Amino acid sequence: xxxxxxxxxxxxxxxxxxxxxxxxxxxxxxxxxxxxxxxxxxxxxxxxxxxxxxxxxxxxxxxxxxxxxxxxxxxxxxxxxxxxxxxxxxxxxxxxxxxxxxxxxxxxxxxxxxxxxxxxxxxxxxxxxxxxxxxxxxxxxxxxxxxxxxxxxxxxxxxxxxxxxxxxxxxxxxxxxxxxxxxxxxxxxxxxxxxxxxxxxxxxxxxxxxxxxx
Amino acid sequence: xxxxxxxxxxxxxxxxxxxxxxxxxxxxxxxxxxxxxxxxxxxxxxxxxxxxxxxxxxxxxxxxxxxxxxxxxxxxxxxxxxxxxxxxxxxxxxxxxxxxxxxxxxxxxxxxxxxxxxxxxxxxxxxxxxxxxxxxxxxxxxxxxxxxxxxxxxxxxxxxxxxxxxxxxxxxxxxxxxxxxxxxxxxxxxxxxxxxxxxxxxxxxxxxxxxxxx
Numbered sequence: 001x002x003x004x005x006x007x008x009x010x011x012x013x014x015x016x017x018x019x020x021x022x023x024x025x026x027x028x029x030x031x032x033x034x035x036x037x038x039x040x041x042x043x044x045x046x047x048x049x050x051x052x053x054x055x056x057x058x059x060x061x062x063x064x065x066x067x068x069x070x071x072x073x074x075x076x077x078x079x080x081x082x083x084x085x086x087x088x089x090x091x092x093x094x095x096x097x098x099x100x101x102x103x104x105x106x107x108x109x110x111x112x113x114x115x116x117x118x119x120x121x122x123x124x125x126x127x128x129x130x131x132x133x134x135x136x137x138x139x140x141x142x143x144x145x146x147x148x149x150x151x152x153x154x155x156x157x158x159x160x161x162x163x164x165x166x167x168x169x170x171x172x173x174x175x176x177x178x179x180x181x182x183x184x185x186x187x188x189x190x191x192x193x194x195x196x197x198x199x200x201x202x203x204x205x206x207x208x209x210x211x212x213x214x
Numbered sequence: 215x216x217x218x219x220x221x222x223x224x225x226x227x228x229x230x231x232x233x234x235x236x237x238x239x240x241x242x243x244x245x246x247x248x249x250x251x252x253x254x255x256x257x258x259x260x261x262x263x264x265x266x267x268x269x270x271x272x273x274x275x276x277x278x279x280x281x282x283x284x285x286x287x288x289x290x291x292x293x294x295x296x297x298x299x300x301x302x303x304x305x306x307x308x309x310x311x312x313x314x315x316x317x318x319x320x321x322x323x324x325x326x327x328x329x330x331x332x333x334x335x336x337x338x339x340x341x342x343x344x345x346x347x348x349x350x351x352x353x354x355x356x357x358x359x360x361x362x363x364x365x366x367x368x369x370x371x372x373x374x375x376x377x378x379x380x381x382x383x384x385x386x387x388x389x390x391x392x393x394x395x396x397x398x399x400x401x402x403x404x405x406x407x408x409x410x411x412x413x414x415x416x417x418x419x420x421x422x423x424x425x426x427x428x
Binding site (some may be wrong): 043044130133168169183184185186188194205209 | 256257258259342343344345346348380382383384387388390391392393394395396397398399400401402403408412413416417419420421423424425426428
């Protein structure tokens, strides 16, 4: 699945192709293909020849756009979190003015799962491989994860202040347990075994009750 | 952290060294070292030279015990789940006769977290790298995961029959959300930031409330 946003370094203007140069479109196609292959095969298993096949290019052409395999992976991993963060900001911005902090956490659960499992190969790749990469190509991703986590930290703090989270829970640990429940879906969810809507509803129920005062 | 059990192919008699041949001890030391390195560096990052350094051997000596890097990894990944399953069976076997199915799920949460985060590098390695390996070396691990999952499936079914799990929850999805919350701890928990006991208590509270009828 392609990114909606423009390429982060400004070389691609938009990802829908309008006004974009052929070069920028090719670069986007390589990134999209890398995200797809990385989301399935993982960091160790992603071969540039598979990326090239998927992008309908010769493998050496990739080096015209990315100095190395690591640079290509670095950008996918960063974009996967950056795009999910943009998506969450958008979803929260569109929330009803009457939404409580817990309602917003529920919107966040849905936004996270849909971005991870349906909207973006970049996000699937980013989540599935976060623990596999050498630190040197994780810097931008780590910074982006911190920004994304900060949005959630704020929601959890507000929910706690509003009495919507039990007093016995440590907010940091609770947030990480929720992230775990959501992130791990990429390891087991199979669209052939049930709808994404069902997973979203179950996760919302599990998280809401898991956090709320009895 | 070393395995407690004998080597699965019977070549090592016990892991505490008593009655074990030097060869079996060396083999165990290689496996322990591989588990340690794999749990930290991941599948792509695990170099045999690091394993050899940790085991205080020359790298080529590893090939005397394991035909290939893949064979070594295969055994670590399998043992990580097999040992955790043995541990859970033991814990459940020692449970009070008055324990309800939900009480047993709580024991399972603790057993899983302690095995993953403290007792066994094999289990950490197994969980962190499950989604990274080529299918051909995942067969024994996948079979063992199914056996481990079956223990939990039984607990969830009993808890549901006893009215300890909400009717609106799909039991398979709920179990996978719980596994996610537990498995992902390997990605974020840091003993310097808080005790394992606290993580266990929070996870038990989150899972119990997340599943129980309001």
